[in-house]
Amino acid sequence: NAGVTQTPKFQVLKTGQSMTLQCAQDMNHNSMYWYRQDPGMGLRLIYYSASEGTTDKGEVPNGYNVSRLNKREFSLRLESAAPSQTSVYFCASTLAYSTNEQFFGPGTRLTVL
Amino acid sequence: GENVEQHPSTLSVQEGDSAVIKCTYSDSASNYFPWYKQELGKRPQLIIDIRSNVGEKKDQRIAVTLNKTAKHFSLHITETQPEDSAVYFCAAPSGGGADGLTFGKGTHLIIQP
Numbered sequence: 001n002a003g004v005t006q007t008p009k010f011q012v013l014k015t016g017q018s019m020t021l022q023c024a025q026d027m028n029h030n031s032m033y034w035y036r037q038d039p040g041m042g043l044r045l046i047y048y049s050a051s052e053g054t055t056d057k058g059e060v061p062n063g064y065n066v067s068r069l070n071k072r073e074f075s076l077r078l079e080s081a082a083p084s085q086t087s088v089y090f091c092a093s094t095l096a097y098s099t100n101e102q103f104f105g106p107g108t109r110l111t112v113l
Numbered sequence: 114g115e116n117v118e119q120h121p122s123t124l125s126v127q128e129g130d131s132a133v134i135k136c137t138y139s140d141s142a143s144n145y146f147p148w149y150k151q152e153l154g155k156r157p158q159l160i161i162d163i164r165s166n167v168g169e170k171k172d173q174r175i176a177v178t179l180n181k182t183a184k185h186f187s188l189h190i191t192e193t194q195p196e197d198s199a200v201y202f203c204a205a206p207s208g209g210g211a212d213g214l215t216f217g218k219g220t221h222l223i224i225q226p
Contacts, residue, residue, distance in 0.1 A: 031212060033212075033213050033214075035216075040122075040218060040219075041218060042119075042202055042216040042217055042218040042219050043157070043202065043214075043216045044216070045207060045211075045213040045214065045215070048211070048212045048213045050212050056211065056212070057211075058207070058211060058213050059114070059207070059215070090156065090157070097212055098145070098206045098207065098212050098213050098214050099144065099145040099164075099206060101147070101159045101162065102147075102159070102214065104156040104157050104158070105156060106155075106156050107156055
């Protein structure tokens, strides 16, 4: 099993460009999450999907959109990238709800110039 | 929503000594408290967790204690080894109707040889 996978690993964008970060899990998990990690800030929740067909905002959703394409895949889209979105983005999944172990993907390091 | 405070931000200990990292949380309804370890450039990985119906949990050299009355929980690492050097994050469910975790800002643990 690959666990949680993310693409791409690295990305450089110019201000105003758009892109989609992809995430997939093969553990038959119901819940999936997107976090961003900035130096000294820990991980902050952007969006989550408690089950296939549902998505909800987390702590820092502004400037992002998500799609739960099916049970396996959960994508994060930046419509018009800004330098403040320079960060490392982690996708995570869990069997159900946040009161179970979350498994993280390897992360995407995004730089917006 | 939940607020998690973590101390200290940096902890340096001699190899073989013990290390203690402390976290406080704000939501008395929180019932699950995981600890994640993140090595440089890698993804966070769960090392131990505790639920609110127990006061202490041990796994070899690692233990977590929970004081529900005071709303704080701590990570204890005994007989520290060089491979324990990493950033450690505590977390609690985000609450407020939201799924996902709220993380502390992390503790950089340095093991001095």
